Amino acid sequence: MSAAVEVREVRKQFGEIEALAGISLTVQAGEIYGLLGPNGAGKTTLIRAIVGLVRADGGEVRVLGSVMPDRATLSRIGYMTQAAALYADLTAEENARFFAAVQGNGDRRGVEAALRFVELWERRRSVTATLSGGMRTRLSLACALVHGPDLLLLDEPTVGVDPQLRVQLWDGLRRMAAEGTTIIVSSHVMDEAERTDRLGLVQGGRLLAEGTVAEILALGGSDRLEDAFLRLAGTETQDR
Amino acid sequence: MNPRRTLAITGRLLAQFRHDHRTLGILFVTPLVVLGLFAAMLGGDAPLPTLGVVQLDGGPLGPQVAEALLDSEAVAASELTDVNAGESAIGDGTLDGFVTIPSDFSTSLGTGTVSLDVRVEGTDGARTARIVGAVQGGVLAAMQSYAPPVPSGVVAPSLPKLDVAVSYRYGDGDLGPLDQLGGPFIGLIVFFLVYIVTSVSFLRERSLGTLERLMATPLRRPEIVVGYLLGFGLVAIIQSAEVLAFGLLVLGLYNAGSVLLIFGLLLLLSVGAVSLGIFLSTFARSEFQAVQFIPLVVVPQVLLSGIIVPVADEPGWLQPISNALPLTYAVDALRDVMLRGSGVGEIALQVAVLAGFVIVVLAAASATLRREVA
DSSP: OOOOEEEEEEEEEEEEEEEEEEEEEEEETTTTEEEEOOOTHHHHHHHHHHHHHSSSSSEEETTTTTESSSSHHTTEEEEEEEEEOOTTTBBBHHHHHHHHHTTTTOOOOHHHHHEEEEEOOOOOOGGGGGGHHHOOOOHHHHHHHTTHHHHEEEEEETTTOHHHHHHHHHHHHHHHHTTTOOEEEESSSSHHHSSEEEEEEETTTTEEEEEEEEHHHHTTSSHHHHHHHHHTTTTTOOOO | HHHHHHHHHHHHHHHHHHHHHHHHHHHHHHHHHHHHHHHHHHHHOOOOEEEEEOOOOOOSHHHEEEEHHHHHSEEEEEEEEHHHHHHHHHHHTTTTTEEEEEETTTGGGGGGGEEEEEEEEOOOOHHHHHHHHHHHHHHHHHHHHHSOOOOTTTTTOOOEEEEEEEEEEGGOOOHHHHHHHEEEEHHHHHHHHHHHHHHHHHHHHHHHSSHHHHTTOOOHHHHHHHHHHHHOOOOOOOOHHHHIIIIIIIIIOOSSSSSHHHHHHHHHHHHHHHHHHHHHHHHHHHHHHHHHHHHHHTTTHHSSSSSOOGGGGOTTTTHHHHHHHEEEEOOOOOOHHHHHHHOGGGGHHHHHHHHHHHHHHHHHHHHHOOSSOO
16 A cells, blocks of 8 residues: 555644644555544645645655645645635536536546535536525535545535535545545544544644454454543643 | 613614714815815816827918917827828827818808818817817907908998818727716726625635634635635626627627727726735724725726726826826726727737736735634
């Protein structure tokens, strides 16, 4: 298995706040890697650093073999922002087609597959502003994977999505990973984290612990991920 | 009505104002700036109209009229050798008009009517009126001093009738205020609307996170800017055509120049407006704030670009500001084309300045689209 993402000693300071404090992690190709941590732990900053939107103060990010930021590599990455960043006055299909086109892949079948994946094909002609919050989150996900990326970065992708559809989406992500797509997904919901191959517990811009769910539970000496996390975080559990 | 709940609303609004210094600034500073500019713009001493005097009369009256005009405080007059010199001085903008005192001027006194030819530039009605008035005043003053003293008890002979024939270099004298303002206003409307639409739509791109998303794709910054230019440019083409057709066909605006050239100027102006919209959207955090830029970006240009008061008539300290505004050059070029029938060669300077403005703002707009969000 080769590394799809390598983060080495990445640091980022925003004024007084140290968002990333020399974090290092490696994600293998075809792996679903979960970034778990409270709000303000540095998950979003880390994802932005991986995609090249945050210029690190130090350290190195390597994605699919290239040091980021690298424009050519971006066409192989799908990035879903935390808020559903979409064009509210376009239809669902127009949004998906636009993102496919700017990624350099205007394939019609890709658009249909992506919209079917998030169960929005029937609503493809609906104007995005008229979709529910959960539907918009799903459309945002469709726009991130419409060009068939090798690496999918999902920042809190299932917020507002109902439990039944959440299960379906995870099944879909699992299939994509099986076909070789690497997926990094951030979450602060513990039960969601259990669906990943490996987990990184992030707090204060640092990686507290890393491993499979079983390994994390063993490390934390608990049979509940939440308790294990709290124990590993020690006294540093407050929001940053 | 519960006073506590009502005051809670009031208190919250005031707290919001306290946190939004920019809105406060715009509420309290902008009116003073705009009013001040308005007063300053109208308070300038409009320079005297410039008049050339071609004196061909060998008799006694002609030289006296010429002298009266040269001494006149209503015009800045200078002597000219012949009509051709006057014509070319109007052409290059050094004279607003010239008067020709014909060779038979003094001898025609006997007929009871004296005639003068006044040739004016013609695009500025107020200036034309001031020139004609000054000429009439000059002739009257000369004739009064020329008339021999009348002994008491004798009825003074009535003064001869004065016939001033006015001819116009541009516009045949039928240029009204609408023709004066129409062209520049078309430019202003196109500039203003394209600017607003672009700045708000680009601001949405920034605030809703779609720009961040675009930056995580292989898109290059110039691709985004040029994509915007083409998109809004296309809308601006249609808008310009519509506004121009309305102005020329429905309102009957006077146009002596090429419609295509006017169209080209409007397009150049639109491209500038799109670039400015993208660039300035960097400095606004909400659509509300983008709208607040209007008094800062648009109002000074409306007041100072020469639409209402010619730049030359403004107070001296205001003129450099006017000359730094892109709309000033568009207004100037539009008037040149529509009222004077100027071609590309004659408005090359204005076009060059506008193009320079577009390039600078385009580069600035592109530079604000950094890939990193932090």
